[in-house]
Amino acid sequence: MSGNTLGNLFAVTNFGESHGPAIGCVIDGCPPGMALSEADIQPELDRRRPGTSKFVTQRQEADQVEILSGVYQGRTTGTPIALLIRNTDQRSKDYGDIAQRFRPGHADYTYWRKYGLRDPRGGGRSSARLTAPTVAAGAVARKWLREKYGTTFRGCMTQVGELAIGFENWQHVDQNPFFAPIADVSAIENYMGALRKAGDSCGARLRVTAQHMPVGLGEPIYDRLDADIAHALMGLNAVKGVEIGDGFASVAHKGSTHGDSLRADPCGSFASNHDGGVLGGISTGQDLEVAIAIKPTSSILVPRASIDETGAPVELITKGRHDPCVGIRATPIAEALLVLVVMEHALRWRAQCADVPVPNGF
Known part of the structure; x- marks a missing residue:
């Protein structure tokens, strides 16, 4: 009931708070025998790390991962893998003004009403800081899926605020701080510069995809692959919408054109791939195509009306170091969540259907 674990066969339990001594996760169910070291995980954490550009929070965290268990002589043992990331640049004093007041759009009020108390320092457990262990766990699963099936994952930003971002080439994604698939990001820089000057924030739309997918991952009804993808990605901070394939655009399609014709x-x-690589909740072997909508950052400098813990009205601004658009650093996180869902279903398929023969000609 605690809601801190994703998956069953590949179970990732996330722990920590934004301003605590450390954050991390425990991975239970990783297959034994895979070569694994911190060097396999660190590059993904570096992609998500704060303070990497002037367009994101300037909190300086090295996000150096430590493997505490589950690996012996460089290989996974099949026992729980504990990953630790130490917090080193907390500034808890920045949150003194909101300790008894609730930021509009943030989880302050709901955490307080649910638990009767909350950790206001950086949002505590509700902070996007807690996505770092998710990325670390995703790096472990990503390595296994790549070696086992050749499956690869990548993502990009397709819109920031009102600004749509076209697609040019995947090679551009890691060449700019926005994970944008375009060579010239000056328009995005200008947009974000104006937003930061105004003390405001905006949302974003991201695309994540998996290539070289195995056929047959997913369950018929309640544990459909696409349902579990939506479940996982809605667990990412600030996500308000998930689309599989053409998503809501499918409403305007005709059945004569939407159905993906099979070829001999x-x-x-x-x-075609209008269904985003999933039919009946089961993977088709096509690319998984997923899009997510991320709302604007709730911690901003624009004054807004709220209340305090006594119910009295207050006017609130949020000081400190915050992303003007949390979607800027979300691409590696969305990729990791998609990886974790595919990993879970790959292990389920292996447990139930590994002996199912492949039909002749396929």
């Missing part, structure tokens, strides 16, 4: 050459391939 090569056998079992598809002429």
Whole structure:
């Protein structure tokens, strides 16, 4: 009931608070025998790390991962893998003004009403800081899926605020701080500069995809692959919408054009991918195509009306170091969550259907 664990066969339990001594996770169910070291995990954490550009929070965290258990002589043992990331740049005094007041759009009020108390320092457990262990766990699963099936994952930003971002090439994504698939990001820089000057924030739309997917991952009804993808990605801070394939655009399609026609050459391939690589909750072998909508950052410098813990009205601004758009650093996190769902279903398939023969010609 605690809601801090994602997955069953590949179970990732997340722990820590934004301004506590450390954050981390425990991975239970990783198959044994895979070569694993901190060097396999660190590059993904570096992609998500704060303070990497002037457009994100200037909190300086090295996010150096430590493997505490589950690896012996460089290989996974099949026992729980504990990953630790120490917090080193907390500034808890920045949150003194909101200790008894609730930021509009933030989890302050709901945490207080649910638990009867809350940790206001950086949002405590509700902070996006807690996505770092998710990225670390995703790096472990990503390595196993790549070695086992050749499955790869990537993502990009397709919109920031009102500014739509076209697609040019995947190679551009890691060449700019926005994970934008374009060469010239000056328009995004200007947009974000104006937003930061105004003390305001904006939302974003991201695309995440998995290539070289195995066929047959997912369950028929309640544990559908696409349902679990939506469940996981809605667990990412500030996400307000998840689309699989064409998503809401499917409403305007005709059945004569939306259904992805099967082809005989090569056998079992598809002429299109409107359904985003999932049919009946089960993977088709096509690319998984997922999009998410992220709302504007709640911690801003624009004064807003709220209340305090006595119910009295207050006017609130939030000082400190915050992302003007949490979507800027969210691409590696969204990728990791998609990885974790695919990993879970890959292990489920292996447990139930590994002996199912592949039909002739496929």
